Amino acid sequence: MPVQFIGMIQPNEVSETFARKGPAVDPAYVRVFAQAHEHAGFDRILVPFSGTSPDSLLTLQYAASVTQKIHFLLAHRPGFVAPTVAARQLATLDHYIQGRIAVHYISGGSDEDQQRDGDFVGHDERYARTDEYLTVLRRVWTETQPFDHVGRFYRIQGAYSEVKPLQKPYVPIYFGGASAPALDVAGKHADVYALWGESLAQAGDLVRRVRASAAQQGRTVDFSISFRPILGRTEDEAWAKAERILEDTRRLRTEQGYARGGAQQSEGARRLLADAAQGDRVDERLWTALARETGARHNSTALVGTPEQVAEALLKYYDLGITTLLIRGFDPLVDAIEYGRELIPLVRSKVAERDRQAQAPALKVA
Numbered sequence: 358m359p360v361q362f363i364g365m366i367q368p369n370e371v372s373e374t375f376a377r378k379g380p381a382v383d384p385a386y387v388r389v390f391a392q393a394h395e396h397a398g399f400d401r402i403l404v405p406f407s408g409t410s411p412d413s414l415l416t417l418q419y420a421a422s423v424t425q426k427i428h429f430l431l432a433h434r435p436g437f438v439a440p441t442v443a444a445r446q447l448a449t450l451d452h453y454i455q456g457r458i459a460v461h462y463i464s465g466g467s468d469e470d471q472q473r474d475g476d477f478v479g480h481d482e483r484y485a486r487t488d489e490y491l492t493v494l495r496r497v498w499t500e501t502q503p504f505d506h507v508g509r510f511y512r513i514q515g516a517y518s519e520v521k522p523l524q525k526p527y528v529p530i531y532f533g534g535a536s537a538p539a540l541d542v543a544g545k546h547a548d549v550y551a552l553w554g555e556s557l558a559q560a561g562d563l564v565r566r567v568r569a570s571a572a573q574q575g576r577t578v579d580f581s582i583s584f585r586p587i588l589g590r591t592e593d594e595a596w597a598k599a600e601r602i603l604e605d606t607r608r609l610r611t612e613q614g615y616a617r618g619g620a621q622q623s624e625g626a627r628r629l630l631a632d633a634a635q636g637d638r639v640d641e642r643l644w645t646a647l648a649r650e651t652g653a654r655h656n657s658t659a660l661v662g663t664p665e666q667v668a669e670a671l672l673k674y675y676d677l678g679i680t681t682l683l684i685r686g687f688d689p690l691v692d693a694i695e696y697g698r699e700l701i702p703l704v705r706s707k708v709a710e711r712d713r714q715a716q717a718p719a720l721k722v723a
Contacts (some may be wrong), residue, residue, distance in 0.1 A: 394427060439511070489508045625653075
């Protein structure tokens with residue numbers, strides 16, 4: 358199966374290793390950043406969401422207007438907009454940008470960030486709300502007659518949308534979350550289940566559990582995983598670069614007054630820290646030091662090495678059944694360009710060769 362690559366853009370230039378450059382919304386940077394991903398050969402671009410950042414939907418609209426073919430992945434938190442309103446917004450946007458949108462639904466792993474937008478619903482309740490939200494959303498997208506809905510979180514009468522998604526049967530649903538309530542929602546709704554960059558053992562276990570959850574619903578799910586590749590002309594150069602990234606991150610966090618690590622609510626963060634407890638290097642190429650330094654508040658693990666070595670490491674996740682790779686760097690624009698030069702073509706070539714080898718025995722039998 359062909360591999361898919363997802364990058365990530367932000368409305369301004371910022372990273373763990375350097376403070377924000379320029380205004381909170383920098384259209385020129387977004388334009389160059391999005392076009393760089395398209396030129397580099399990415400399939401899709403994630404536009405993230407937080408309780409303090411510029412609006413992700415509007416950022417995506419602008420990025421789509423300055424690109425031609427690349428698709429997008431909108432991060433969206435259920436609970437802040439009614440599912441009927443979101444359904445119409447997303448279906449409308451799907452038409453305006455010619456079917457180039459998918460949506461990653463984030464129930465929220467941090468009470469603190471949820472509360473910035475006035476959401477005081479607890480962790481498990483958030484996933485129950487997401488379940489109901491996605492149920493209503495999909496009905497609005499697919500049903501041809503008005504319907505009523507009475508649930509725990511939403512009561513709706515006569516729901517209907519004149520606009521249906523351009524993509525059929527609906528805008529693709531990406532979903533993440535590693536807690537037990539999250540896996541139940543994934544099994545019912547996810548088209549693509551998204552993991553953070555875990556070790557092979559942990560990732561394989563999570564893939565099996567999500568597949569089992571989906572099978573109970575008579576469904577199948579595709580998988581995505583996120584890493585921060587750190588590349589060098591030699592392996593030693595790549596590891597030296599990783600150490601500089603860690604030093605720069607520590608310096609900036611100290612300057613900005615952030616404490617090291619810290620207690621986490623997110624099960625995904627707990628899982629990254631469990632990998633980090635094994636040491637800074639896991640599975641030879643998985644670098645966990647930054648996850649431990651930051652408390653694993655986001656996808657903060659890296660694969661380190663030459664492009665060839667990192668491509669081989671990514672293929673091990675492909676062999677687990679993970680066919681979408683979200684990669685972003687610590688120097689976001691520069692790294693996106695670099696990934697397009699060698700890493701992305703290498704992985705695509707290796708996956709194609711693997712698929713040819715897998716098909717060869719079947720062709721001989723036929």
